[in-house]
Amino acid sequence: MRVIFLSPRYPNEMRQFTRGLAEVGVEVLGVGDGHPDPELRRYLSDYLEVPSLTDEDDLIRRIHGWLRGRSVDRILANWEPLVLTAARLNEMFGLPGMSVDTVRGFRDKQLMKERVAAAGVRVPKSSRARSIDDVRRALEETGYPAIIKPISGAGSADTFRVDSPDALADILPQLRHVAEASCEEFIQGQEFTYDTVCIQGKPVYESVTQYLPNALEMRSQEWVSPIMLSVRDMTQPHIARGVELGRRALAALNMGDGMTHMEWFLKPDGEVVFGEIACRPGGACVVDLMNYTGDVDLFREWARSVCWHAFEVSTERKYNVGIVFKRAKGQGRITAITGLAQFYDRYRNHIVEDTLLRPGAQRRDWKATLLSDGYIIVRHPVWQTARDMAIDAATDIQLYAS
Numbered sequence: 466m467r468v469i470f471l472s473p474r475y476p477n478e479m480r481q482f483t484r485g486l487a488e489v490g491v492e493v494l495g496v497g498d499g500h501p502d503p504e505l506r507r508y509l510s511d512y513l514e515v516p517s518l519t520d521e522d523d524l525i526r527r528i529h530g531w532l533r534g535r536s537v538d539r540i541l542a543n544w545e546p547l548v549l550t551a552a553r554l555n556e557m558f559g560l561p562g563m564s565v566d567t568v569r570g571f572r573d574k575q576l577m578k579e580r581v582a583a584a585g586v587r588v589p590k591s592s593r594a595r596s597i598d599d600v601r602r603a604l605e606e607t608g609y610p611a612i613i614k615p616i617s618g619a620g621s622a623d624t625f626r627v628d629s630p631d632a633l634a635d636i637l638p639q640l641r642h643v644a645e646a647s648c649e650e651f652i653q654g655q656e657f658t659y660d661t662v663c664i665q666g667k668p669v670y671e672s673v674t675q676y677l678p679n680a681l682e683m684r685s686q687e688w689v690s691p692i693m694l695s696v697r698d699m700t701q702p703h704i705a706r707g708v709e710l711g712r713r714a715l716a717a718l719n720m721g722d723g724m725t726h727m728e729w730f731l732k733p734d735g736e737v738v739f740g741e742i743a744c745r746p747g748g749a750c751v752v753d754l755m756n757y758t759g760d761v762d763l764f765r766e767w768a769r770s771v772c773w774h775a776f777e778v779s780t781e782r783k784y785n786v787g788i789v790f791k792r793a794k795g796q797g798r799i800t801a802i803t804g805l806a807q808f809y810d811r812y813r814n815h816i817v818e819d820t821l822l823r824p825g826a827q828r829r830d831w832k833a834t835l836l837s838d839g840y841i842i843v844r845h846p847v848w849q850t851a852r853d854m855a856i857d858a859a860t861d862i863q864l865y866a867s
C-alpha cells in the first residue's frame with residue numbers, strides 16, 4: 466500500500482504518525498513545507514517539498530505533477546488545516562476517504578452543531594454571524610454570558626466569553642479579521658474530551674480526558690498551569706454519558722476512518738453538552754496521554770486502522786494520566802526551577818515524562834503553544850492520587866525567567 470501523508474514534519478507529533486505508517490508496512494510519500502531531517506527521512510519513501518501548505522490549488526498541482534502516473538491508495542492528514550485539503554485530493558483521485566461535504570461537518574462549527582443537533586444531541590444554542598449586526602442580533606437571542614469564536618477556529622484563538630452588551634463593544638474590534646463567527650450560549654460546566662480511533666465510523670478505541678481548568682481559561686491566563694487528565698474509568702455514569710454523546714455525534718457526522726477529538730461539557734446538574742469535534746487527533750500531547758493510559762502506541766494503531774482496517778492493541782485502561790504544562794514567571798531565559806526536586810522525591814515512580822525547560826533555555830510563546838515552557842506527565846491507577854499529583858505539579862513547581 467502507498468499513501469500520501471500531508472505535513473509529516475509539523476506539528477511535531479506528525480513525525481510519530483509517519484513512523485506509525487512505516488511500521489505497519491506502508492510506503493509513505495510525504496508532502497510538506499520544509500526539509501525532513503534524516504530520522505524522519507527513514508520513514509519516508511519519497512518527499513515533496515512545497516513552498517506553502519496553505520495555497521491549496523498550488524499544492525494540488527504540485528502533487529499531481531510529482532506523482533506522474535504513480536498510483537496511491539490513500540491521502541491522509543492529521544492536522545486541522547489540512548483535513549479538507551486531503552478530502553479534496555481524495556475526491557479528485559477517486560480514493561477512499563471522507564467526502565469534502567462530510568469533512569466540512571468537522572470543520573465548520575455551525576454546520577457541525579446543526580448536524581449533531583439534528584440527531585437529537587444537546588448542543589449550545591448558536592448561530593452564524595458574518596457581520597457586527599449579526600453578532601449583536603445573535604447575542605440578543607442567546608443572552609449573556611455568551612461565546613464568540615471563529616467558525617473554523619483552533620487553539621482557542623479569537624475565542625471570547627462575553628458577559629454583557631458593554632463587554633461586547635470592547636471585544637468586537639478584536640474580531641475584525643474574523644470573516645465568520647459562531648455565537649453561542651455559554652455552557653457552564655467541567656470540560657472533557659472524547660477521543661477515538663474509528664474504522665468506518667465505528668470507534669475501535671475511545672478515551673476521555675478532563676481539562677483543568679476549561680480550555681478557554683488555560684489558553685487565556687498565563688499564570689495557570691494547565692492540566693489534562695485522562696480518565697481511567699469510563700464506566701462512571703457522568704463519563705459514560707459523555708461517551709454516549711460522542712458516539713452519537715460521530716454517527717451524525719458520518720465519520721469514516723481515523724482519529725477524532727471532541728470536547729464536551731458536564732453541567733452541575735449532570736447534563737452533558739456537545740462542544741466541538743475534529744476528524745483528526747487532539748494536539749497538545751493528547752495522543753501521548755492515551756498511550757500512557759494503556760501502554761499502547763496509537764500512532765501506529767491509527768496507521769493500521771486507516772490503512773488496513775485493523776486495530777491490534779488492547780483497549781484496557783491501566784492508569785489515569787495527567788499532563789501539567791508550566792509557564793515561567795518573567796521573560797527571556799529560564800533562570801531557575803523551584804519545587805522540582807521535592808516533587809521528584811515524592812512521586813519519582815509515577816513520573817513518566819519531564820520536558821520542563823531547564824535554566825539557560827529560551828522561554829516559549831505560551832499563547833502559540835500549549836506546550837509552553839515544558840510539561841511533566843504523571844500517572845496512577847487511582848484517579849484521586851493522579852489528580853492530586855497533577856495539582857501538586859501545577860502549584861508547587863515554579864519556573865522563573867529573566
Ligand SMILES: Nc1ncnc2c1ncn2[C@@H]1O[C@H](COP(=O)(O)OP(=O)(O)OP(=O)(O)O)[C@@H](O)[C@H]1O
Nearest residue numbers: 589612618619620621622649650651652679680681
Ligand atoms: N459554548 C461554549 N460554552 C462554554 N465554553 C465554550 C463554549 N464554546 C467554546 N468554549 C470554550 O472555548 C474553548 C475553545 O473553543 P473551541 O474548542 O470551539 O475552539 P478551538 O479554537 O477549536 O479550540 P481548540 O483547537 O483549542 O480545541 C473551548 O474548549 C471551551 O473551553
Ligand SMILES: [Mg+2]
Nearest residue numbers: 620621728741
Ligand atoms: Mg476546541
